[in-house]
Amino acid sequence: MEVPILKQSDYLIATIQAALTDEDLLKLHYALVEQVGKHRSRGVIIDVTALDIMDSFATRTLRSLVHMVKLRGADTVICGIQPEVAFTMVQLGLTLEGISTALDLEEGLALLTTSNNKKRKI
Amino acid sequence: MDGGSTIAITSDSDIIVARELGRRVGRELDFSLTDLTIIATVISELARNIIIFAKHGDMIIETIRHGKKVGIVITAVDKGPGIPDIFLAMQDGYSTGKGLGLGLPGVRRLMDEFEIFSETGKGTRVSVKKWLM
Secondary structure, eight states: OOOOEEEETTEEEEEOOSOOOHHHHHHHHHHHHHHHHHTTOSEEEEEOTTOSOOOHHHHHHHHHHHHHHHHTTOEEEEEOOOHHHHHHHHHHTOOOTTOEEESSHHHHHHHHHHHHHHHHHO | OEEEEEEEEOSHHHHHHHHHHHHHHHHHTTOOHHHHHHHHHHHHHHHHHIIIIISOEEEEEEEEEETTEEEEEEEEEEOSSOOSOHHHHTSOOTTTSOSOOOSHHHHHHHSSEEEEEEETTTEEEEEEEEEOO
16 A cells, blocks of 8 residues: 655655555655655655554664655654554664654644744754 | 464565454454554564565464463464574664664563574574463
8 A cells, every 4th residue: 555645835744544565665765755856845744643563674664764855855753653552662672763753743744844944044 | 272373474465464363363352452562563573584584484373271361372483594593683683783683582572472493494483472461
């Protein structure tokens, strides 16, 4: 199942809607890195509310996705990690260090907007 | 043990099938949402090791009864290259850079019981249990 990517002003929003195969996750990876340039986006939100697990592969892929998007000049926020998913990730030893996270889509958008405004002032 | 199901793991989409079966079996036993997430994650990690290191193998999901205790048993079996150094494989690899990064220490932390048998050139069998508390 492919992940739809929506463009909203300066941002791209990718909402994961069901369990993804490794291949789907890699496709999302390439699509986002490409579309950041195409739409000249300043930020990307990956909404993982519907993901019922985050295993080591998903965590590793998301981590590299965030770094690649960063190299393309945009910030990423991962939002919607469910409580039991967070619990399991920590027990498993998986971390998203250095990556912005937010409770939900609304908070994620707010976080991107704040960091963008700060950048513009500089 | 009863109600066992075996799922052949040959591609990454089989990982999702195995995960969903584990969830279903766990839900029938009345495991909590957190435990169901743990069960699904453990299946994902073990099944992915099969794909990466052995190309194909089996995931076996069973329920277990021991007196009044009820639980789930997840077994991953493959005829792959085997793990030459199980001690190293059981070191935490994600944060320290030690270990083999198979995710096995994490899987052991998440479950109540953990068993591993591996022979170089013959394959690996990892069996884990979670009891309903």
